[in-house]
Amino acid sequence: MSGDLSEMMQTREAYGQALVEVGRAHDDVVVIDADLYNSTRTVLFRDQFPERFFDIGIAEMDLMSTGAGMASQGLVPYVNSFAMFLTAHCYDQLRIQICYPNLHVILAGSSAGLTQGPDGASHQSLEDVALMRALPNMRVLVPADAIETRAMTLALAHDIDGPAYVRLGRYDTPNVMPADYQYRLGQAFTLRQGKDVTLMACGHMVAVALGAAELLARRQIEATVVNMSTIKPLDDEAVARAMSETPLVVTVEEHSIIGGLGSAVAEVMAEDGCGARLMRMGTRDVFGESGMADELLARHGLTAEAIAERLRREFGR
DSSP, X not given: OOOOTTOEEOHHHHHHHHHHHHHHHOTTEXXXXXXXXXXXXXXXXXHHOGGGEEEOOSOHHHHHHHXXXXXXXXXXXXXXXXXXXXXXXXXXHIIIIIITTTOOOEEEEESOSGGGGGGOTTTOOSSHHHHHHTSTTOEEEOOSSHHHHHHHHHHHHHTSOXXXXXXOOSSOEEOOSOTTOOOOTTOOEEEEOOSSEEEEEOTTHHHHHHHHHHHHHTTTOXXXXXXXXXXXXXXXXXXXXXXXXXXXXXXXXXEESSSSHXXXXXXXXXXXXXXXXXXXXXXXXOXXXXXXXXXXXXXXXXXXXXXXXXXXXXXXX
């Protein structure tokens, strides 16, 4: 079912490569960056299409305004910066100039979450999904691997209208999605089936959840693993199905449990009124800190071993 698990790639790198494909296919696509083109990997597009690449400099508010202006004139702008800067730093421009008029602007937030690593709390975006979810008209996408990142990047050019936020990481992750995968907005993807617990994950936490499921199987605990790569619009049917098939639903995200995937799933479960329980795994109302990515994930219990151990205790096995 899945791609090559031995192949590791950062989703930001896959995004940069996919942008080149999009540029070749669509003459109306432009790319805008805020002096981070090497880190966001938009440098790949710049080298191929220099006449359609614009470096605004360290001026994220202008970045948003420029993207809005280009979209209003019929271009398709892919707007890029670190996830923390792209969302929080210029929220007013994003809200009024892009979301309010429902412009087709694709926002790609790179180096998201704890795995931004040594840059610490100022650069680790643990609130970006919550901020983007709250905006009317905004779509929120968190690809699991390079395969899904490519599929999303291509689909966003013309198959999906309106503003969209794509959350990308600098952490190497294996390919878990099928090689022929086609992205569908708002559609979750089940990677593994079990009867005891459903693990709903996004981003590179999908691979971690699959690892946890393997460890749980050794304890005779069967886990379903679902890639919830679209946080908004959420696949409500996938949540309802999980609630009916397993007694416990667990969300796993490299983001605060407040406002992200865990909150989105909790809202659906609360309104449904089913008896299935929910457990949210992520950062717990704290800022990040400087450290190596693997150290930070372990500190917050976001490793396959930590997830499996917590659930083993939950099931008493």
